[in-house]
Amino acid sequence: MKKATRVFTPEQAERKWHLINAEGKVLGRVATLAAAILRGKQKPTYSPAFDMGDFVVIINADKIRVTGNKLQDKIYYTHSGYFGHLKETSLRQLMEKRPTAVLEEAVWGMLPKNRIRRKMFNHLHVYVGADHPHQAQSPQPIEV
Numbered sequence: 001m002k003k004a005t006r007v008f009t010p011e012q013a014e015r016k017w018h019l020i021n022a023e024g025k026v027l028g029r030v031a032t033l034a035a036a037i038l039r040g041k042q043k044p045t046y047s048p049a050f051d052m053g054d055f056v057v058i059i060n061a062d063k064i065r066v067t068g069n070k071l072q073d074k075i076y077y078t079h080s081g082y083f084g085h086l087k088e089t090s091l092r093q094l095m096e097k098r099p100t101a102v103l104e105e106a107v108w109g110m111l112p113k114n115r116i117r118r119k120m121f122n123h124l125h126v127y128v129g130a131d132h133p134h135q136a137q138s139p140q141p142i143e144v
Contacts, residue, residue, distance in 0.1 A: 008045040008052065015123075016054045017139035021130075022103065023060040025144045026067060031106035033144055034058060038111065038120045048112070051119045057139050058126045062099040066091065076105065100126040 018037055022030050036042065040052035066074075074091040094102055103126050111117045125134060 008047060008050070010050045010052060013040070013045070013050075013052045017134065017137040018054055018056050019132075019139035019141045020056060020058045020144060021060055021141065022058050022144075023063040024065055027064050027070075027102065027106055029144055030058065030064065031103060031110055033142065034103075034107050034124060035110035037142075038107070038123055049116075051116045053120055053123060055123045055134075055137070055139070056125070057132050057134050058103055058124070059130050059132055060128075061103050061126050062095070062128045064095075064099070064103065071095075099128055 020030060020034060034056045037056050038053040039048075040046050040054065043052060045052055071092040072090060076089045076091070076094055078087045078089070079085060080087075089097075091102065104121075104124065107124055108117075108121060111120050125132065
């Protein structure tokens, strides 16, 4: 008699809270770790078709580090849909204006391009300082 493979559903997912301190850490390394946790790839119940991931809280987003000349060379583009309305923002300008957006953009690009992307992304919480309103969930710190 064959044993059937057990398939886990999102309702059966046991979601934990993780805390990442981004102070002095490289942007890409923090983003890949956060994206993997959001997808649930560290769990034995991982399934690419379901949102089985955990919650991620990233603190000290303003103290993130980048390598090379990315502060000047990396450009973020936004377009309104009208002709000639393409806007460019360098990484340095975005870090000064909205430091959380840099990490959110990086993690957003690393999540799968399908329907589950938004649900996974909603489990990400990025904060500028060391304080966050998720103390009640007692997030477990993770070292990058």
